[in-house]
Amino acid sequence: MPIVSPLAQNPLIDGRQSERAMLVRRGVQRLLSEMGAHVLPELSLATGRRADLIALTRQGDIWIIEIKSSIEDFRVDRKWPDYRLHCDRFFFATHPGVPADIFPEECGFILSDGYGAEVMRQAPEHRIAAATRKALMLRIARAGAARLLAAELAGVPVAAIEGESE
DSSP: OOSSOTTOOOTTOOSOSOHHHHHHHHHHHHHHHHTTOEEEEEEEOTTSOEEEEEEEOTTSOEEEEEEOOSHHHHHHOOOHHHHGGGOSEEEEEEOTTSOGGGSOTTSEEEEEOSSOEEEEEOOOOOOOOHHHHHHHHHHHHHHHHHHHHHHHHTTOOOTTOOOOOO
16 A cells, blocks of 8 residues: 555545554544544644544543554554653554554553444543643644645535534
8 A cells, every 4th residue: 555645535534544544543433423522633743743543522631542453563663652741541442353462551442343443441541731731722623624624625525514512
Protein backbone atom coordinates (compact mmCIF):
# COMPACT_ATOMS: atom_id res chain seq x y z
CA MET A 1 0.00 0.00 0.00
CA PRO A 2 1.47 3.40 -0.92
CA ILE A 3 2.08 5.94 1.82
CA VAL A 4 -0.26 8.44 0.16
CA SER A 5 -2.68 7.41 -2.54
CA PRO A 6 -3.08 9.89 -5.39
CA LEU A 7 -6.63 8.55 -5.80
CA ALA A 8 -7.80 9.20 -2.23
CA GLN A 9 -11.32 10.59 -2.35
CA ASN A 10 -11.87 11.23 1.34
CA PRO A 11 -10.03 14.30 2.66
CA LEU A 12 -10.46 13.00 6.22
CA ILE A 13 -8.18 9.99 5.57
CA ASP A 14 -4.52 10.71 4.87
CA GLY A 15 -3.55 7.28 3.52
CA ARG A 16 -0.85 6.45 6.08
CA GLN A 17 -2.89 3.87 7.97
CA SER A 18 -3.14 0.18 7.12
CA GLU A 19 -6.52 -1.29 6.24
CA ARG A 20 -6.48 -3.25 9.49
CA ALA A 21 -5.76 -0.08 11.52
CA MET A 22 -8.61 1.67 9.70
CA LEU A 23 -10.99 -1.16 10.68
CA VAL A 24 -9.94 -0.88 14.32
CA ARG A 25 -10.35 2.89 14.11
CA ARG A 26 -13.85 2.60 12.66
CA GLY A 27 -15.00 0.27 15.44
CA VAL A 28 -13.51 2.47 18.16
CA GLN A 29 -15.05 5.60 16.64
CA ARG A 30 -18.45 3.92 16.63
CA LEU A 31 -18.06 2.93 20.29
CA LEU A 32 -16.98 6.40 21.36
CA SER A 33 -19.81 7.98 19.40
CA GLU A 34 -22.30 5.68 21.15
CA MET A 35 -20.78 6.83 24.46
CA GLY A 36 -21.47 10.45 23.48
CA ALA A 37 -17.84 11.41 22.81
CA HIS A 38 -16.66 13.39 19.81
CA VAL A 39 -13.58 12.00 18.09
CA LEU A 40 -10.84 13.35 15.84
CA PRO A 41 -8.41 10.98 14.16
CA GLU A 42 -4.75 11.79 13.57
CA LEU A 43 -4.46 14.93 15.68
CA SER A 44 -1.01 16.51 15.91
CA LEU A 45 -0.05 17.42 19.45
CA ALA A 46 2.16 20.28 20.65
CA THR A 47 5.10 17.86 20.90
CA GLY A 48 4.85 17.00 17.22
CA ARG A 49 3.50 13.52 17.98
CA ARG A 50 0.27 12.52 16.30
CA ALA A 51 -2.50 10.83 18.30
CA ASP A 52 -4.32 8.11 16.36
CA LEU A 53 -7.62 9.11 17.97
CA ILE A 54 -8.43 11.86 20.42
CA ALA A 55 -11.84 11.91 22.07
CA LEU A 56 -13.66 14.61 23.96
CA THR A 57 -16.21 13.05 26.32
CA ARG A 58 -19.49 14.57 27.46
CA GLN A 59 -17.83 15.41 30.77
CA GLY A 60 -15.02 17.30 29.03
CA ASP A 61 -12.40 14.61 29.56
CA ILE A 62 -9.77 14.10 26.89
CA TRP A 63 -8.88 10.54 25.92
CA ILE A 64 -6.16 9.40 23.53
CA ILE A 65 -6.50 6.04 21.83
CA GLU A 66 -3.40 4.51 20.24
CA ILE A 67 -4.24 1.91 17.59
CA LYS A 68 -2.00 -1.12 17.25
CA SER A 69 -2.67 -3.42 14.29
CA SER A 70 -0.11 -6.12 15.15
CA ILE A 71 2.33 -7.36 17.78
CA GLU A 72 5.18 -5.84 15.76
CA ASP A 73 3.36 -2.49 15.58
CA PHE A 74 3.25 -2.42 19.40
CA ARG A 75 6.79 -3.78 19.84
CA VAL A 76 8.48 -1.03 17.80
CA ASP A 77 6.43 1.83 19.29
CA ARG A 78 8.25 3.63 22.06
CA LYS A 79 6.44 6.96 21.82
CA TRP A 80 3.17 6.03 23.50
CA PRO A 81 4.17 7.10 27.06
CA ASP A 82 4.46 10.69 25.75
CA TYR A 83 0.73 10.74 24.98
CA ARG A 84 -0.15 10.59 28.67
CA LEU A 85 0.92 14.23 29.03
CA HIS A 86 -1.92 15.20 26.66
CA CYS A 87 -4.90 13.27 27.99
CA ASP A 88 -6.92 12.38 31.06
CA ARG A 89 -7.06 8.71 30.04
CA PHE A 90 -4.90 6.70 27.62
CA PHE A 91 -6.05 3.55 25.80
CA PHE A 92 -4.64 1.05 23.36
CA ALA A 93 -7.03 -0.34 20.76
CA THR A 94 -6.56 -3.39 18.59
CA HIS A 95 -8.41 -6.28 16.92
CA PRO A 96 -8.97 -9.88 18.10
CA GLY A 97 -5.88 -11.14 16.24
CA VAL A 98 -3.52 -9.30 18.61
CA PRO A 99 -3.10 -10.80 22.10
CA ALA A 100 -4.40 -8.49 24.82
CA ASP A 101 -1.67 -9.49 27.27
CA ILE A 102 1.04 -7.57 25.37
CA PHE A 103 -0.49 -4.23 26.38
CA PRO A 104 0.55 -2.60 29.68
CA GLU A 105 -1.85 -3.03 32.59
CA GLU A 106 -1.55 0.68 33.45
CA CYS A 107 -3.28 1.61 30.17
CA GLY A 108 -6.85 1.17 29.06
CA PHE A 109 -7.62 -1.47 26.45
CA ILE A 110 -10.26 -1.47 23.70
CA LEU A 111 -10.99 -4.41 21.42
CA SER A 112 -12.47 -3.60 18.00
CA ASP A 113 -13.73 -5.73 15.13
CA GLY A 114 -14.36 -2.85 12.74
CA TYR A 115 -18.12 -2.83 13.29
CA GLY A 116 -17.97 -1.94 16.94
CA ALA A 117 -15.68 -2.09 19.94
CA GLU A 118 -15.68 -2.75 23.65
CA VAL A 119 -13.66 -1.30 26.49
CA MET A 120 -12.04 -4.39 27.96
CA ARG A 121 -10.02 -2.48 30.58
CA GLN A 122 -10.76 1.07 31.72
CA ALA A 123 -7.82 3.46 31.64
CA PRO A 124 -6.76 4.99 34.93
CA GLU A 125 -7.41 8.70 35.21
CA HIS A 126 -4.50 11.13 35.31
CA ARG A 127 -5.84 14.67 34.98
CA ILE A 128 -3.90 17.03 32.77
CA ALA A 129 -2.99 20.57 33.86
CA ALA A 130 -5.49 23.35 33.16
CA ALA A 131 -3.14 25.18 30.78
CA THR A 132 -2.50 21.95 28.83
CA ARG A 133 -6.26 21.28 28.69
CA LYS A 134 -6.99 24.76 27.33
CA ALA A 135 -4.28 24.52 24.67
CA LEU A 136 -5.45 21.05 23.66
CA MET A 137 -9.12 22.11 23.49
CA LEU A 138 -8.14 24.95 21.15
CA ARG A 139 -6.10 22.51 19.03
CA ILE A 140 -9.08 20.12 18.84
CA ALA A 141 -11.50 22.92 17.91
CA ARG A 142 -9.23 24.38 15.25
CA ALA A 143 -8.44 20.98 13.72
CA GLY A 144 -12.11 20.01 13.67
CA ALA A 145 -13.12 23.27 12.00
CA ALA A 146 -10.29 23.02 9.45
CA ARG A 147 -11.24 19.44 8.58
CA LEU A 148 -14.89 20.32 8.12
CA LEU A 149 -13.90 23.15 5.79
CA ALA A 150 -11.55 20.87 3.82
CA ALA A 151 -14.28 18.25 3.48
CA GLU A 152 -16.80 20.83 2.34
CA LEU A 153 -14.37 22.29 -0.20
CA ALA A 154 -13.77 18.74 -1.49
CA GLY A 155 -17.49 18.34 -2.08
CA VAL A 156 -18.38 16.29 1.00
CA PRO A 157 -21.71 17.68 2.25
CA VAL A 158 -21.09 18.77 5.84
CA ALA A 159 -23.48 21.70 6.26
CA ALA A 160 -26.06 19.46 7.96
CA ILE A 161 -23.58 18.10 10.51
CA GLU A 162 -24.26 19.47 13.95
CA GLY A 163 -22.85 18.75 17.36
CA GLU A 164 -25.04 17.43 20.12
CA SER A 165 -27.33 19.92 21.80
CA GLU A 166 -27.28 19.87 25.57
